[in-house]
Amino acid sequence: MTTESFTPHAQRARTITEQHLGDRGPLMPVLRDLMEEFGHISRDDVATVADVLNLSVAEVHGVVSFYHDFRTTPPPAHTIALCRAEACQSVGGEQVFAETVAAHEGRDDVEVREVFCLGNCALGPSGMLDGRLHGRLDADRIAALTGDWR
Amino acid sequence: MTTVWVPADAAAVSVGADEVADALVAAGATVRRNGSRGMLWAEPLVEVETDGGRIGYANVTPEGAAGVLDGHGDCLGVVDDHEWLAGQRRVSFARVGVIDPQDVEGFEAQGGWAGLRRALTMSPADVVEEVTASGLRGRGGAGFPAGVKWKTVLGAEADTKYVACNFDEGDSGTFADRMVVEGDPFTLIEGMVIAAYAVGASEGYVYVRSEYPHAITALRRAIETAYTHGFLGRDILGSGHHVDIHVRVGAGAYICGEESSMLESLEGRRGEVRAKPPIPALKGLFGQPTAVNNVLTLCAVPMILADGGRAYADLGVGRSRGTQVFQLAGNVARGGIVELPMGVTLGELVEGYGGGTRTGRPVRAVQVGGPLGAYVPPDRFDVQMGYEELAEIEAMLGHGGVVVFDDTVDMARMARFAFEFCAVESCGKCTPCRIGAVRGKETLDHVIAGRDVERNLELVDDLCNTMTKGSLCAMGGLTPMPVQSAIRHWPEDFDRSHQEQEGVPS
Numbered sequence: 253m254t255t256e257s258f259t260p261h262a263q264r265a266r267t268i269t270e271q272h273l274g275d276r277g278p279l280m281p282v283l284r285d286l287m288e289e290f291g292h293i294s295r296d297d298v299a300t301v302a303d304v305l306n307l308s309v310a311e312v313h314g315v316v317s318f319y320h321d322f323r324t325t326p327p328p329a330h331t332i333a334l335c336r337a338e339a340c341q342s343v344g345g346e347q348v349f350a351e352t353v354a355a356h357e358g359r360d361d362v363e364v365r366e367v368f369c370l371g372n373c374a375l376g377p378s379g380m381l382d383g384r385l386h387g388r389l390d391a392d393r394i395a396a397l398t399g400d401w402r
Numbered sequence: 403m404t405t406v407w408v409p410a411d412a413a414a415v416s417v418g419a420d421e422v423a424d425a426l427v428a429a430g431a432t433v434r435r436n437g438s439r440g441m442l443w444a445e446p447l448v449e450v451e452t453d454g455g456r457i458g459y460a461n462v463t464p465e466g467a468a469g470v471l472d473g474h475g476d477c478l479g480v481v482d483d484h485e486w487l488a489g490q491r492r493v494s495f496a497r498v499g500v501i502d503p504q505d506v507e508g509f510e511a512q513g514g515w516a517g518l519r520r521a522l523t524m525s526p527a528d529v530v531e532e533v534t535a536s537g538l539r540g541r542g543g544a545g546f547p548a549g550v551k552w553k554t555v556l557g558a559e560a561d562t563k564y565v566a567c568n569f570d571e572g573d574s575g576t577f578a579d580r581m582v583v584e585g586d587p588f589t590l591i592e593g594m595v596i597a598a599y600a601v602g603a604s605e606g607y608v609y610v611r612s613e614y615p616h617a618i619t620a621l622r623r624a625i626e627t628a629y630t631h632g633f634l635g636r637d638i639l640g641s642g643h644h645v646d647i648h649v650r651v652g653a654g655a656y657i658c659g660e661e662s663s664m665l666e667s668l669e670g671r672r673g674e675v676r677a678k679p680p681i682p683a684l685k686g687l688f689g690q691p692t693a694v695n696n697v698l699t700l701c702a703v704p705m706i707l708a709d710g711g712r713a714y715a716d717l718g719v720g721r722s723r724g725t726q727v728f729q730l731a732g733n734v735a736r737g738g739i740v741e742l743p744m745g746v747t748l749g750e751l752v753e754g755y756g757g758g759t760r761t762g763r764p765v766r767a768v769q770v771g772g773p774l775g776a777y778v779p780p781d782r783f784d785v786q787m788g789y790e791e792l793a794e795i796e797a798m799l800g801h802g803g804v805v806v807f808d809d810t811v812d813m814a815r816m817a818r819f820a821f822e823f824c825a826v827e828s829c830g831k832c833t834p835c836r837i838g839a840v841r842g843k844e845t846l847d848h849v850i851a852g853r854d855v856e857r858n859l860e861l862v863d864d865l866c867n868t869m870t871k872g873s874l875c876a877m878g879g880l881t882p883m884p885v886q887s888a889i890r891h892w893p894e895d896f897d898r899s900h901q902e903q904e905g906v907p908s
């Protein structure tokens with residue numbers, strides 16, 4: 253074991269993982285809770301989880317890398333997730349996406365990413381801004397909603 | 403004090419329902435939160451209680467909210483009598499938008515738990531028989547008869563069995579699972595308890611996509627309430643039966659809606675598709691017999707048990723029995739939930755209920771059944787919505803999504819997108835899908851650029867055949883459906899070299 257295991261972060265990761273030891277198939281709930289707590293899953297967290305759940309590091313890493321939600325680096329201050337799926341495309345979603353990407357170029361505090369369907373397909377274009385769902389979006393509306401992000 | 407209803411459904415909230423609710427509280431109204439009626443085109447839709455019924459106001463803004471208390475605004479009249487709703491046949495969605503989703507007594511007052519109570523007086527085999535008689539087929543996409551699946555699980559010898567509810571709802575253009583869970587979560591719980599009783603399971607898992615935070619909260623709250631009221635846990639309603647339900651949240655992978663991939667994910671692995679056999683009904687979650695069913699399949703079950711399988715089977719067309727919860731989406735004037743008996747025509751949905759496009763331009767294409775479904779042109783609007791009826795025109799029902807496009811759509815780009823989506827979301831286990839999708843996208847890029855169009859379209863056709871025949875699951879196996887339907891019905895959109903010769907920029 254490395255000294256890493258004794259940092260407050262590592263202790264917390266261990267506690268979170270241990271809370272799921274009674275679950276059947278605990279890995280996904282553990283990784284979700286780590287994301288909730290830290291915003292990302294670090295290499296050290298992967299090692300901690302593997303240790304507590306008695307899995308190999310490779311196995312845990314393989315799961316982390318498979319799912320779009322799991323990130324291995326800390327998130328920026330804000331995220332804009334815009335839907336690029338068909339129903340939103342039919343009402344101009346691709347243009348909203350392109351304009352939003354362009355508007356945030358060079359900003360390292362904002363991440364613009366694509367998602368495929370948020371279940372709001374009759375009120376598109378749809379997106380999630382800092383985890384909040386919005387419908388009938390256009391570039392102006394996004395600008396208004398993100399105005400105080402700077 | 404006037405009582406008003408404001409939906410807390412995620413779609414309504416996405417266009418300002420919470421702010422409208424706040425404004426109504428400030429104006430002195432008693433605000434109750436319901437699910438959405440499914441008239442998404444009217445959201446935020448506020449309903450004011452009167453002696454004559456609940457009067458609806460469409461597209462209410464925070465500024466206009468106080469006005470509805472005095473009858474100002476875009477009034478729809480009594481919502482239950484509105485033509486858009488009155489013509490529907492709401493079975494699974496009967497209570498959605500009507501009740502407070504978390505009010506377990508309100509649920510019971512509107513017919514809730516009747517199916518469960520009746521099921522518990524029957525033998526498990528008789529419950530399975532009732533579901534078989536209803537003709538209910540899986541609403542997740544594959545359309546497999548629910549009763550046949552349950553019979554297999556019931557007959558399997560094992561100490562532990564599971565019910566796994568597929569609430570991954572990844573198909574674009576679909577939102578019915580989300581809306582029924584947000585608007586009437588006890589119906590899903592009731593359906594799962596009946597399923598568990600019928601197949602001999604005492605544990606159920608709900609696998610819900612992470613994109614649905616409102617639904618996750620609503621479901622968890624309802625499950626807690628169901629435990630405290632004796633509808634979950636030990637000795638349900640004094641029957642001696644024990645059922646627990648766990649909620650598990652996905653992590654943003656479309657393929658985890660495929661049932662074996664979902665089971666892998668539930669077990670804590672990468673969501674890679676399992677080879678069949680064995681089928682999940684015999685060897686599913688943690689290696690045990692498992693009934694995997696979609697949310698809408700399970701939500702049809704309470705009514706089938708309450709009113710009898712015959713009543714459900716009396717609705718529908720051909721081998722597609724009962725009702726289907728259609729979801730009108732995309733560029734459509736009146737998008738939302740339309741629940742009708744199977745067999746309604748596509749035209750009645752798109753032109754009738756949907757009212758054509760939102761932009762007011764002509765409809766050019768409709769994608770039916772999610773991202774793996776075919777694009778259907780308006781000259782096929784007479785097709786009846788049923789599994790076999792759609793198959794006859796090389797389309798599919800899928801999860802009941804209907805996505806409308808106007809005449810500005812470029813079908814070559816939509817075909818390219820189908821490959822792109824498959825490339826992003828493929829689980830990577832088999833080569834035709836993993837490589838084919840990437841190659842398909844690249845090849846269509848050439849077509850779109852007008853390079854060597856004829857030869858490249860031949861290549862696309864080859865790729866599609868390989869993917870159809872050689873893929874392990876329907877992700878790779880059905881991606882050719884949107885691609886080939888686009889090429890078949892709108893060849894002019896792929897004919898870019900011709901356009902270039904004529905000097906039309908591509």
Ligand SMILES: Cc1cc2nc3c(=O)[nH]c(=O)nc-3n(C[C@H](O)[C@H](O)[C@H](O)COP(=O)(O)O)c2cc1C
Binds near residue numbers: 544568656662
């Ligand atoms: C790529 C792919 C994605 C799927 N996504 C879903 C989904 O999101 N929800 C769902 O219920 N079924 C989905 N299915 C179908 C399931 O594999 C399975 O047929 C279904 O959950 C069985 O339940 P049912 O018989 O009640 O429909 C998907 C299938 C494939 C091939």
Ligand code: SF4
Binds near residue numbers: 829833875
């Ligand atoms: S078809 Fe695609 S998604 Fe399905 S098993 Fe093969 S690689 Fe995975």
Ligand code: FES
Binds near residue numbers: 335340372376
């Ligand atoms: S397609 Fe964009 S929210 Fe469903």
